[in-house]
Amino acid sequence: MPGLAVNVIDIDDPADPRVDDFRDLNSVDRRPDLPVLPGGRPGRGLVIAEGVLVAQRMIASRFETHAFLGVAKRLAELDADLRDPSLTGVPFFRATAEVMAEVVGFHLNRGVLAVSRRPATLTVPDILDSARTVAILEGVNDHENIGSIFRNAAGLGVDAVLFGQGCADPLYRRCVRVSMGHALLVPFARFDDWPRGLDLLRNRDFQLVSMTPDPDAVTLAEAVTADKVGFLVGAEGPGLTASAMAATDVKARIPMSRGTDSLNVATAAAVAFYERARSGTMGE
């Protein structure tokens, strides 16, 4: 078994500039994960993985981890992962929990962070060539919901997540955390032209299904008929825009009780993904 690929470096001084990529993670105007800072100044847009499981997923992903910061216990837990040749020479900054807390700005009970730069952006056509089921988001600007959608997509066999207009950044720290790291593994891309870009799917024989609470829509189980499917979901409250819905093939509803709100958007997406996984498994 090869030795550690990473280069373990002890950090005693929280002000050490070598750990700047992990500094002030909650700061509104300095946090390293924002591509654009308040006021429009360019940010670093780094991608931060928190905890052993998410760090492992970053190592396994197309994101190139360029540093770690963690306590000795987590270094030991990641031992097998840190032998990966792709990590040769990458620094693992080892520190106490107290020093880590000083650097990141709060006590981080997961005990380890990994950081990467953003890899080259994928395009919608890049992704569609090998996809059979995709999620398409419009106006979903809550990081927790986007993270949950990535987690649900990974769990339920969805091949990619595509972003229409008005969505938040899927590589924001909280989103990556809530996704359990699947925001780094499930391919995603943004439409340049919305909703006209949906033609890219139509031209590849995807059935486009708008998820809506509209009681006049057909049920989800009736709606999904094609071999390749894109599920469109909109933000809670407003839902999908009329122009996005008009660009799809069918409106589908989840059978709901009268007098209740629609489901949370990530839950509605999970139900749509399940309907697809269910049919695939059950041979319907």
Place this chain on the structure above:
Amino acid sequence: MPGLAVNVIDIDDPADPRVDDFRDLNSVDRRPDLPVLPGGRPGRGLVIAEGVLVAQRMIASRFETHAFLGVAKRLAELDADLRDPSLTGVPFFRATAEVMAEVVGFHLNRGVLAVSRRPATLTVPDILDSARTVAILEGVNDHENIGSIFRNAAGLGVDAVLFGQGCADPLYRRCVRVSMGHALLVPFARFDDWPRGLDLLRNRDFQLVSMTPDPDAVTLAEAVTADKVGFLVGAEGPGLTASAMAATDVKARIPMSRGTDSLNVATAAAVAFYERARSGTMGE
């Protein structure tokens, strides 16, 4: 149209004892929604509804609202609801946002609170006589997950939520908020004897379905066969205990991609509820 049933009282002094039921909502050792305070001292166990929608649901529920605290704008928005004769003489404490923030201990952007005492506890047999689909929770101790399960239960036609061992309080403030008030509307009860109390369901011809990520389990779609069904879900991570699973009729899995985590417990519950709503709607 009758006038307001509530008695509007202006509150200028945040120290006014008449609003004590809304005081220090985030305080670890004084918050009014805990039935038991740290150290085992008895708490007040009040039930707090936040925001217009959740306050409306409290008014419509079996919980007897005994006071409101809100800004003038929310009083106006609740105008029709506050004419309900059941609210005759109930005080609506009107205050500025600043005074409200002083009372509750933080700025509350929903602008209105309603409070009730806990009504008489329901028993499992009380609930089962009119139920066809129930959720049964074991070890679910996260308030946000419990709140989401109530919201999903209400949306997807589940008649009741039953609590086995190790679950958190569904009437905790955060749980009520995340449930969108459905924790006040969907009946719930606790088992006195766990898991033996599951016999109460078996004796009423409920099929008991354990939700599990176990790949050897049958799929959810194959598992659900009876007219009356109880879905058991356990906490993320540990899942259901062996003794609870042994007391059920079938283990069911959601078809998942390899190498992923199981879904969040509230999402897994939503998928199970959907499978049931789907079959009901589709006449399978």
